[in-house]
Amino acid sequence: MAEGNVAKPLILQGRNAGGALERVTAKARRAFRNSVAILLFLTAWEIVPRTGIVNVTFFPPFSEVVNAWWGLLRAGDLQDHLAASLTRSISGFLLANLIAIPLGLAIGWWKTAADYLNPFLELMRNTAALAILPVFILLLGLGETSKIAIVLYASLFPLLLNTISGVKNVDPLLVKSARSMGLSSVSLFRKVIVPAALPTMFVGIRQAGASSILVLVAAEMVGATSGLGYLIQYAQFSFLIPQMYAGIITISVLGIIVNYLLLALERRLTDWKQTYGE
Amino acid sequence: MTTESKISIRHVHKAFGIQRGSKQLKAENQPVYALQDINLEVRQGEFMVIVGPxxxxxxxxxxxxxxxTKPGSGQILLDGKAxxxxxxxxxxxxxxxxxxxxxxxxxxxxxxxxxKGVGRKERRETAQRFIDLVGLGGFEHxxxxxxxxxxxQRIAIARSLAYDPEVLLMDEPFAALDAQTRETLQSELLRIWEATGKTIIFITHGIEEAVYLGQRVAIMTSRPGRIKRVIDIPFESRRSEEDLRSNPDFVKLRHEIWELLKDEVSRAQEQEKSKTLDAYAEGRSSAKGGVRHG
Known part of the structure; x- marks a missing residue:
């Protein structure tokens, strides 16, 4: 598994043949730098329980967790729970996008509205979504609706706030320049405001993507009969400790994948941006 | 002369009621006069420079x-139409x-x-032509x-010329560039002007730039801005002259404009100072809103 991770970046890129060896070594070095801490952690996870420093029952070695994960996958449990979680978080996340982006664009454009609404939105954002989960459960029941609603709530505010600030902070000179070319308000919005605000909007989209998973897992632990959060909780209650860790790892990996996908989308849409570093 | 004017600025006044963004507005609610009775005629194809503190x-x-924006009073005509x-x-x-x-x-x-609604293919061709005109072929993408x-700045000039405007307005376009790039672009601009025959109104605070580029130079006063004098710069072809900037006539004109501008500059600086002090006296959040640039 670890070997596969190291090899991947080498295949992905590589344009012309000149200095190929140098590039390969540079990539290998980077791959090593990126993975060494994780590998050390996993090694420690494997060794420490076996030496008896911690209780093997509560903290099984990594290989056992991998075995349990494989077992869950073969039984099909993992797929079911993953599908349940993904359906909820994707629905909530997409709904939040559908609501927040048009709304944010409108509020950001209308500066007075933004000034009045911003403190309220900040307040809502800083109200931890989980703190109002009981409210959602009371109002919407234990079913899918309350879970999608909590994801929607958690994703909505980062999206909304970043879209508003993206629109508000568009360089006024660009607006002036476009206006001097006689652009109508509609095309000004479409051709200048939206593309200029896109990078900031993406900050919100990535925050929302991350929180849509975090919040959902926690919500599933409280009241659900499926999903990764439920899997973890259920495994703990049933004393299936390796399975519990397998669920936790699945969530971590899922989070990384989601972030990576959103980052890739962002790079694609804003490839004009000056990139620092890498 | 009025009939052949490309642009006529007639008795234009402009005042600002308040400055945006600051909170201590009530104290200085009286309008700030930015422009006072501006009159200027710019001929077809002329290179007019406006210089001021x-x-x-x-x-x-x-x-x-x-x-x-719209003038408080007076009017601005382009080809006789407001x-x-x-x-x-x-x-x-x-x-x-x-x-x-x-x-x-x-x-x-x-x-x-x-x-402007130009079709895709024609758009690309025109854009390419103007990129070549400003000497940036190869940098299109x-x-x-x-x-x-x-x-x-070359691309920005190409962008403005591409849609074939009657008049090119330039707001201190070379002020942010280093000295050598600026001189290159100044002579490039003269070449482009001769090639396209556009009427150009060029704003600057550089006296040398004004004398080098302008057929006429209008000198503005410190606030409230008025046109103090319009001076003819009678060089036939600037581009054929080897080193125009050391030509005695050039030096003389530069000095003449400097004499006209000197007092205005020091007055403008006084205004800025007292304004900054006022803003401090009135309390917090002063520095940023205090100075209106341009």
């Missing part, structure tokens, strides 16, 4: 010419380039053509952040 309302005048708003018959080049960072050089040049300041 900072804060004299040069940029306000340019905004009025662009149609981005300017009613922004339009593609005037092109603006800003000091800070104002290129769209998400568009490549050529897409930036196409922007105005798109607004670079993004603005990949270009130097001088290159960005």
């Amino acid at each position: 900072s804060g004299c309302g040069k940029s306000t005048l340019l905004d009025l010419l662009a149609g981005l 300017i009613s708003g922004p339009n593609l018959d005037r092109g603006i080049v800003f000091q800070q380039y104002a290129l769209f960072p998400w568009k490549t050089a050529i897409a930036n040049v196409e922007f105005g053509l798109e607004a 670079r993004y603005p952040h990949e270009l130097s300041g001088g290159m960005k």
Whole structure:
């Protein structure tokens, strides 16, 4: 598994043949730098329980967790729970996008509205979504609706706030320049405001993507009969400790994948941006 | 003379009620006069330079010419018709380039053509022609952040010329560039002007730049901005002259303008100082709102 991770970046890129060896070594070095801490952690996870420093029952070695994960996958449990979680978080996340982006664009454009609404939105954002989960459960029941609603709530505010600030902070000179070319308000919005605000909007989209998973897992632990959060909780209650860790790892990996996908989308849409570093 | 004017500025006044963004407004609610009775006739194909101290309302005048704001009183005519708003018959080049960072050089040049409703293929060809005119062939597909300041300004000039405006308005376009790039671009601009025959109104605070570029130079006073004098710069062809800047006539004209401008500059600086002090006296959050530039 670890070997596969190291090899991947080498295949992905590589344009012309000149200095190929140098590039390969540079990539290998980077791959090593990126993975060494994780590998050390996993090694420690494997060794420490076996030496008896911690209780093997509560903290099984990594290989056992991998075995349990494989077992869950073969039984099909993992797929079911993953599908349940993904359906909820994707629905909530997409709904939040559908609501927040048009709304944010409108509020950001209308500066007075933004000034009045911003403190309220900040307040809502800083109200931890989980703190109002009981409210959602009371109002919407234990079913899918309350879970999608909590994801929607958690994703909505980062999206909304970043879209508003993206629109508000568009360089006024660009607006002036476009206006001097006689652009109508509609095309000004479409051709200048939206593309200029896109990078900031993406900050919100990535925050929302991350929180849509975090919040959902926690919500599933409280009241659900499926999903990764439920899997973890259920495994703990049933004393299936390796399975519990397998669920936790699945969530971590899922989070990384989601972030990576959103980052890739962002790079694609804003490839004009000056990139620092890498 | 009035009949052949491309642009006529007649008795234009402009005042600002309040400055945006600051909180201590009530105390200074009386209007700030930016421009007072501006009169200027610009002929077809003329290169007119407006020079003045900072804060004299040069940029306000340019905004009025662009149609981005309306004069308090008086009128501005283009080909005998009053300017009613922004339009593609005037092109603006800003000091800070104002290129769209998400568009490549050529897409930036196409922007105005798109607004004009020119078809895709023709747009590309026209844009290419103007990129070649400003000497940036080969850089079409670079993004603005990949270009130097001088290159960005060339692209901005190409963008404004591409949609074929009647008048090119330039707001201190070379002020942010280093001295050598600036001199190169000044002579390039003269070449482009001769090639296209556009009427150009060029705003600057550089006296040498004014004398070098302008057929006529209008000198503005410190706020409230008025036209103090309009001076003819009688060089036949600037570009054939080997080193125009050391020509005795050039030096004499530069000195003449400097004499006219000297008092205005020191007055403008006084105004700025007292304003900053006032703003401090009135309390917090002063520095930023205090200085209106242009």
